[in-house]
Amino acid sequence: MLSQRISSIFKKITYAALRAERNPEEIKLIAVSKSQPIDKIIEAADLGLRIFGESKVQEAKDKIDKLKNFNIEWHMIGHLQTNKVKNAVKFFEVIHSLDSEKLAVSINKEAEKINKIQRVLIQIKLSHEESKYGIGEDEVEKLIEKCKNLNNIKIEGLMTIPPYFDDPNAVRPYFSKLRQIRDFLAKKYPFIKELSMGMSHDFEVAIEEGATMVRIGTALFGQGIK
Ligand SMILES: *Cc1c(COP(=O)(O)O)cnc(C)c1O
Numbered sequence: 001m002l003s004q005r006i007s008s009i010f011k012k013i014t015y016a017a018l019r020a021e022r023n024p025e026e027i028k029l030i031a032v033s034k035s036q037p038i039d040k041i042i043e044a045a046d047l048g049l050r051i052f053g054e055s056k057v058q059e060a061k062d063k064i065d066k067l068k069n070f071n072i073e074w075h076m077i078g079h080l081q082t083n084k085v086k087n088a089v090k091f092f093e094v095i096h097s098l099d100s101e102k103l104a105v106s107i108n109k110e111a112e113k114i115n116k117i118q119r120v121l122i123q124i125k126l127s128h129e130e131s132k133y134g135i136g137e138d139e140v141e142k143l144i145e146k147c148k149n150l151n152n153i154k155i156e157g158l159m160t161i162p163p164y165f166d167d168p169n170a171v172r173p174y175f176s177k178l179r180q181i182r183d184f185l186a187k188k189y190p191f192i193k194e195l196s197m198g199m200s201h202d203f204e205v206a207i208e209e210g211a212t213m214v215r216i217g218t219a220l221f222g223q224g225i226k
Pocket residue numbers: 032034055077078161199200201215216217218219
C-alpha cells in the first residue's frame with residue numbers, strides 16, 4: 001500500500017540522516033510521478049506528499065492542469081529542451097536540469113515575461129557512463145558567472161544522475177563528489193546549497209553523503225505505465 005511505502009521511505013530517510021548526524025528535516029522527498037496516473041498522485045497528495053517530480057513537460061502540463069486545486073509543488077527533473085522552456089517556466093517551481101548557458105538565457109527570458117524568478121539547480125555530469133545530460137564540473141563556475149546577469153533565474157544548488165550500480169555503495173563516490181563540488185562552490189557562491197541526488201535504490205547512501213532532495217519514483221509508486 002502507498003501509505004506503508006511512504007512511511008517506510010520516511011523512516012529510511014530519517015535513519016540515514018541520523019547515521020550521518022544530520023537533521024532529517026533538511027531532506028526533501030520529491031515524489032517522482034512521471035508515468036504515473038493522476039489517481040496515484042491524488043492518493044499520494046492526500047497522504048501528505050507535497051513535492052512531485054516530472055520529467056516531461058507535456059505530460060506534466062496535463063497533470064498540473066488537472067491538479068490545480070491541490071497544494072502541490074512541481075519540480076522538473078528531466079532534461080529540458082529549449083522549445084519546452086516556456087511551459088516549464090510556467091508550471092514548475094524548481095527546474096533541476098539547467099545544463100547550459102543557452103538554456104539559462106532561455107529560462108531567464110521566459111521567466112522575465114511572466115515576472116517570475118525561476119528557481120533552478122545545475123545538473124552536473126560526473127562521468128561518461130552517466131546520463132547524456134549535465135555540464136562538466138569544470139564548466140560550472142562559468143555558468144554561474146553567466147547567470148549573475150540573468151535577473152529572473154535563481155540558482156539554488158546542484159543535481160546529478162550517477163550511473164546505475166546494483167550495489168548502492170558503488171554510487172557513493174559520485175554523491176560525495178557532488179557534495180565536494182557544492183562545498184567548494186559555496187565558498188564563493190553561498191546560494192549554492194541544495195544537493196538533488198539519490199533515487200529509489202540509492203537514496204539512503206545519497207543522504208549519508210549530504211543529499212537535501214531525494215527523487216523517488218519506483219519505491220513509492222512501483223513501475224509506471226509506459
Ligand atoms: C525517473 C527519475 C527518478 C526516479 O527514479 P526511481 O528509480 O524510480 O526512484 C529520479 N530522478 C530522475 C531524473 C528521473 O528521471
